[in-house]
Amino acid sequence: MTVKRKFNAGDIVINLVMILVCFITLYPMYYVFILSISDPVVAASMKVYFYPRGLYFRSYSILATDGKMWRAYGYTIFYVVANTLLVLLTSITCAYPLTSKKLMGRKFVVAFLLVPMYFGGGLIPSFLLISKLGLYNTVWALIIPSCFNIWYIILTRTFFVGIPESLRESAQIDGANNFTILSRIYVPLSKPILAVVGIYTIVGVWNSWFTSNVYQPDTSIQPLQMYLRRVLVQQTVDLTKLSQAEAEAMARLKLSNNQLKYSMIIFTTLPVIFTYPFFQKYFVKGVMLGSLKG
Amino acid sequence: MEKKLWRYLSVTLAVLLMMGVLSACATSPQTTGSSNKNKSKGSNQAADKAGSKTIHIMGPETGNPHIHFKDREKYSSWKEFQKLFKEKGLNPKFEVVANDQYQTTLQTRMASATDMPDFLNVTGLGDDTILNFVDKGTILPVNQIIDEHSDGTAKQFFAEGGKGARSNALNAAENGNVYWISQIQATTYDGKPGSTNQVISVRKDWLDKLNLEVPKTADDFYHMLKAFREKDANGNGQQDEVLAFNPAAWNNGIAQWFGLVNEISCFVIEDGKAVSPWYQPGIKDYFKYLNKLAKEGLMDTSTIGGGDPLDQVIAENKAGAIFDYCMQTWQEPGTGDPDAAYLPIGPLKATDAAEPILAIEPPYLSYNRWAFTKECKDLDVAGTLLDILCSDKYMELTQWGIEGETYEVKDGEKKLLPIALNASWEQAAKEGKEIGDLIWANGSIFPKRRFVPMENEISIVPEYKAEFQRNIIDYHPTTPLGKENYFPVPTQEQVQRRLELNTDLGTQSSQLATQLILGQISMDDWDSHIQSLKDLGLDEILKIDQTLLDRYKKNVKD
Numbered sequence: 001m002t003v004k005r006k007f008n009a010g011d012i013v014i015n016l017v018m019i020l021v022c023f024i025t026l027y028p029m030y031y032v033f034i035l036s037i038s039d040p041v042v043a044a045s046m047k048v049y050f051y052p053r054g055l056y057f058r059s060y061s062i063l064a065t066d067g068k069m070w071r072a073y074g075y076t077i078f079y080v081v082a083n084t085l086l087v088l089l090t091s092i093t094c095a096y097p098l099t100s101k102k103l104m105g106r107k108f109v110v111a112f113l114l115v116p117m118y119f120g121g122g123l124i125p126s127f128l129l130i131s132k133l134g135l136y137n138t139v140w141a142l143i144i145p146s147c148f149n150i151w152y153i154i155l156t157r158t159f160f161v162g163i164p165e166s167l168r169e170s171a172q173i174d175g176a177n178n179f180t181i182l183s184r185i186y187v188p189l190s191k192p193i194l195a196v197v198g199i200y201t202i203v204g205v206w207n208s209w210f211t212s213n214v215y216q217p218d219t220s221i222q223p224l225q226m227y228l229r230r231v232l233v234q235q236t237v238d239l240t241k242l243s244q245a246e247a248e249a250m251a252r253l254k255l256s257n258n259q260l261k262y263s264m265i266i267f268t269t270l271p272v273i274f275t276y277p278f279f280q281k282y283f284v285k286g287v288m289l290g291s292l293k294g
Numbered sequence: 295m296e297k298k299l300w301r302y303l304s305v306t307l308a309v310l311l312m313m314g315v316l317s318a319c320a321t322s323p324q325t326t327g328s329s330n331k332n333k334s335k336g337s338n339q340a341a342d343k344a345g346s347k348t349i350h351i352m353g354p355e356t357g358n359p360h361i362h363f364k365d366r367e368k369y370s371s372w373k374e375f376q377k378l379f380k381e382k383g384l385n386p387k388f389e390v391v392a393n394d395q396y397q398t399t400l401q402t403r404m405a406s407a408t409d410m411p412d413f414l415n416v417t418g419l420g421d422d423t424i425l426n427f428v429d430k431g432t433i434l435p436v437n438q439i440i441d442e443h444s445d446g447t448a449k450q451f452f453a454e455g456g457k458g459a460r461s462n463a464l465n466a467a468e469n470g471n472v473y474w475i476s477q478i479q480a481t482t483y484d485g486k487p488g489s490t491n492q493v494i495s496v497r498k499d500w501l502d503k504l505n506l507e508v509p510k511t512a513d514d515f516y517h518m519l520k521a522f523r524e525k526d527a528n529g530n531g532q533q534d535e536v537l538a539f540n541p542a543a544w545n546n547g548i549a550q551w552f553g554l555v556n557e558i559s560c561f562v563i564e565d566g567k568a569v570s571p572w573y574q575p576g577i578k579d580y581f582k583y584l585n586k587l588a589k590e591g592l593m594d595t596s597t598i599g600g601g602d603p604l605d606q607v608i609a610e611n612k613a614g615a616i617f618d619y620c621m622q623t624w625q626e627p628g629t630g631d632p633d634a635a636y637l638p639i640g641p642l643k644a645t646d647a648a649e650p651i652l653a654i655e656p657p658y659l660s661y662n663r664w665a666f667t668k669e670c671k672d673l674d675v676a677g678t679l680l681d682i683l684c685s686d687k688y689m690e691l692t693q694w695g696i697e698g699e700t701y702e703v704k705d706g707e708k709k710l711l712p713i714a715l716n717a718s719w720e721q722a723a724k725e726g727k728e729i730g731d732l733i734w735a736n737g738s739i740f741p742k743r744r745f746v747p748m749e750n751e752i753s754i755v756p757e758y759k760a761e762f763q764r765n766i767i768d769y770h771p772t773t774p775l776g777k778e779n780y781f782p783v784p785t786q787e788q789v790q791r792r793l794e795l796n797t798d799l800g801t802q803s804s805q806l807a808t809q810l811i812l813g814q815i816s817m818d819d820w821d822s823h824i825q826s827l828k829d830l831g832l833d834e835i836l837k838i839d840q841t842l843l844d845r846y847k848k849n850v851k852d
Contacts, residue, residue, distance in 0.1 A: 044605070044606065044609035044630075046606055046610075047610075082310055085303075085306065085307055085310065086307070086310060123402065124402070124405050124406050127402045127405075127406045127408065128406050128408060131406065131409060136408075136409065143310075213395055214398055214399075214402055217389070217391040217392070217395060217399045219392050219395075229394070230395075233394045
């Protein structure tokens with residue numbers, strides 16, 4: 001027998017608040033979308049509010065035929081895939097030994113991992129390190145340094161600790177070695193936390209631009225966010241602070257890029273939006289499971 | 295199936311890791327990708343020839359939408375320029391960084407002293423940073439390179455009486471050494487130094503439409519703005535026509551009508567005394583005037599601070615008046631109105647307390663910086679490069695290009711052809727015909743040497759703008775756009791003190807000005823407002839600037 005719950009004033013308030021939060025969350029994205037397909041002059045005058053005015057798709061066709069943008073897209077996908085796979089690999093392989101009570105110096109190793117989470121060397125020491133390793137101005141500057149994330153290792157370790165020890169013991173009795181236990185028992189059971197680590201890495205790498213700004217002066221290997229940043233930065237120049245010849249060049253660039261930036265934002269956001277639903281099943285379950293316990 | 299998936303995944307991961315390791319091992323720190331990427335295709339051939347010396351040069355890509363340094367091989371001016379390198383046995387290796395990224399690249403490379411080029415554009419470094427590098431020996435003294443390694447060309451250029459003498463004097467540090475060279479833009483009109491300027495421009499088409507006279511005083515201007523609004527000049531059925539400018543900045547056109555200089559500390563060129571607008575006689579009338587405009591809605595207060603709101607007002611075709619270069623032609627397309635025409639006016643008489651002044655782009659501009667780093671071990675190469683950059687041929691290629699392609703000689707005078715003028719960048723890029731200024735100079739890889747008569751620029755703008763420029767050319771008094779063109783290199787103490795004072799002082803000044811314009815604070819408390827600026831070091835800033843100005847007058851002969 002189902003018991004019908006009464007719909008009271010509190011529920012109405014909660015629902016209204018949730019609708020408001022949804023609107024606040026979704027409207028900016030919708031706003032950028034309708035600006036991107038509105039007439040450029042109307043868009044520049046910011047007269048678009050709830051629906052597009054004067055349908056205009058030329059900025060999308062300009063982007064679609066822009067070779068530089070597609071190259072940036074390709075490199076971004078490469079960085080995302082490489083980073084995600086390597087982060088998952090390092091997280092799993094570093095977290096597993098830390099779950100073993102027999103590991104010598106385990107406490108010391110955990111403390112050693114925790115310290116860099118609070119202190120960093122800064123930009124110039126990192127730059128020196130990247131340069132000396134020969135990674136400067138190469139694609140690997142965006143992959144190798146970031147494929148090892150202490151926070152994700154801790155997260156994964158905490159999840160592994162939650163898996164019953166008896167599973168490991170019975171597998172050992174059956175003759176399984178550590179690699180077999182890790183690959184056949186721990187990893188299949190860890191899909192939620194791996195999904196969390198995966199989606200965090202994908203979104204983080206997709207959105208990153210600062211590392212490329214510092215370590216990759218060559219525009220041909222830069223990710224998509226750098227391309228977008230370039231378009232946006234060109235819009236913010238104060239023309240009266242330039243000489244007359246420079247002001248004219250920048251003014252022309254500003255005018256032609258004004259509409260483009262909205263389309264670019266949509267282009268760069270869509271892949272991440274499409275990726276989320278595939279991970280959602282694990283993400284909802286896993287995001288709290290990996291939290292630190294005691 | 296699952297086993298195969300694991301296998302493929304493992305192989306992919308192993309390959310990725312191996313590629314990373316091999317990549318790191320294959321390149322040594324001395325030859326990182328930065329030196330190898332973006333090599334000049336032409337100079338690769340030169341590198342193979344015996345006897346040519348290599349020099350690593352770094353700079354930002356040009357900011358031009360159509361003309362790019364990376365496409366230089368298609369321009370005939372560049373091919374001629376390359377011959378200068380070949381004649382001198384120099385093999386330049388270029389590293390071109392995107393314009394928006396250059397400052398980050400410059401700062402990280404210089405701060406870490408890693409993989410520094412031999413010669414580079416150091417404009418993005420502040421005074422304090424660059425003087426620190428000078429102290430550490432990271433940047434080499436250019437005057438010593440010229441004295442000991444030039445064949446005489448650079449020496450003559452920078453010597454007294456030479457075209458670069460003034461720039462050299464401005465770049466001299468207190469110890470007498472010069473640590474960088476600058477680009478030079480000297481404008482003449484009718485054979486004499488001539489300047490362009492920044493003024494208020496009004497909608498000429500609206501004046502014609504409403505049968506209004508061009509304003510001659512600040513009062514006329516006020517009435518003109520009212521008429522634009524009341525008679526719906528933009529024809530959209532709303533009274534939304536406004537003055538679009540940034541009143542939070544002193545350099546806004548209207549402040550100059552009240553005799554105010556255009557920075558918190560600046561000077562009237564004819565006067566030679568550092569002064570602040572806060573101390574000038576026209577200041578109170580200025581705030582009263584702007585307060586009146588703000589109260590009556592004739593000024594869009596959302597544009598205080600400039601930026602996007604300002605662009606938006608123009609894009610909405612509401613701007614009855616704007617502030618920009620008098621010969622600008624880039625604001626009209628932004629209004630979306632095909633009839634839009636901005637007529638420059640002023641400076642208008644606004645108060646009996648002071649004469650209106652004009653903000654001018656100094657006729658002799660020496661700005662931006664290029665320097666040699668300690669990575670440049672062979673100073674003969676540095677001297678050779680300087681000789682090239684100071685040669686007549688380089689000047690000709692930079693400012694005129696190739697005769698018959700980008701300029702012609704008529705009645706003994708050089709004149710730029712239409713393809714080399716600002717309106718034709720796209721066509722110039724297609725045909726490969728452009729002056730060097732746009733390909734490799736103008737704040738990019740090399741400094742420009744531009745000694746061009748203003749008549750060339752005047753000839754391509756609408757006649758009403760050209761007429762204004764011609765008529766205003768001899769106007770006095772004037773204040774400079776960019777006081778640094780009159781300031782030699784400050785000492786480190788002066789740089790440090792300015793850094794300490796400028797931020798808070800600038801914020802307080804902008805805030806006070808905004809509040810007075812909007813009527814949020816009263817002018818009855820004037821003394822306490824001034825005292826708050828004095829407490830933040832206004833007088834000290836003026837003293838520092840006066841010292842620099844006095845040094846300039848002593849070292850630079852006009």
